[in-house]
Amino acid sequence: MAENFWSPIILSLEIAFVAGILAVVSGLLLGKIIAAKKFKGKAIMDTLFLLPLVLPPTVVGFLLIIIFGKNSPIGQLVEFIFKQPVMFTWWAAVIASAVVAFPLMYQSAVAGFAAIDKEIEEAARVDGANEMRVFVSISIPLALQAIVSGAILAFARALGEFGATLMFAGNIPGKTQTIPTAIYIAIDSGNMEWAWLWVVSMIVISFFMLICVHFIKS
Template sequence: MDVAWNALLLSLKVAGWATALNLVAGIAVGYLLARVRFPGRDLLDTLLTLPMVMPPTVLGYYLLVLLGRRSWLGAWLQDHLGISLIFTWQGAVIAAAVVAFPLVFKPARAAFEAIDGQLEQAARVLGISEIGIFFRVTLPLAWRGILAGVLLAFARALGEFGATLMIAGSIPGKTQTLSIAVYEAVQAGQDDVANTLVLLTSVVCISVLLLAGKLAPGRIAHRSS
């Protein structure tokens, strides 16, 4: 049971940090692509959506190439900041964040694009600054769609396996998340541990998905009609 609870707590920690990073980055990028037209916008949207369709192990390999000790970024982080992300829970956070990012970014962009521009224009007429318009008008109108995406991203980060295993490995108590612990338990023939881990994962993911379904813009519109 200690293995199960340690894996659950680590998974919640990794998923929580990954979701927090994606919340900030997803809102910023979603708003940028929804409101600003610039050359290469469609290409950028495609690249940011790639984690939804690309195999997680491929993403993990890219992260290894980017953050490994022999890469320029990994070497710079190690030499100048003393930071090594490989085989750490922080590396698992980055892997989970990359995989789950489109689940925040895409709903955020759609939510911003669905806002009636006349409401923001009315705020400008009243003399509200652009920052004030974003936080007092735009974000409150888009928050339900964003929150639904955030919950889905949390569930996805919680169950991330391939990229996390590539960059963080499977160190019990340090980088062994729920999904990796399930794999290790099955490989070791520990069916009781595997059953417990699967049950914990299923309960958490189902709860998150039910909450996300209640916050989905489509259901809200349906109920109000």
């Protein structure tokens, strides 16, 4: 019984951690491009990147099914390479969580990179540093506060993802059942004791992460 209780918590932390890494890496790269470059369609691209933040989770889940489903080119390619579809797997939960967490990381990265004095980066280029060296040694350290805050918020969002995960990854105990889906099932089955324990677990974890963001920004 104890194993059944801890399984969604451990699984949620694992999925949120991997999804958070994906959100951080993609958010940093795309955030730097948007913050540093001026090009046609920039506003449209920026809006598209932020769209998962405001779309209903069911819409995100539906789009993921269309993109990665068996009838899509991407879904068929994944199935050909890995000999199984991505839907209703651990990686499906990671993808769903990463998609909804990405805008928070991206938004923080853009704000952090936009606040950097461009003369500092330009001075590094004049001294012979290439773009990668400037990005790693100058841009990231100067925007580190915003980046860390964004990473924590992205992890928290990935941890709490429900709708898109339920549609795309399902609710398979020990495989794709995260804390939010476990709470839903527990309430539906009348197991209020476990539902309360999972709810308290989520509140404690989320509260701790938000406190970390507060101290980082202060």
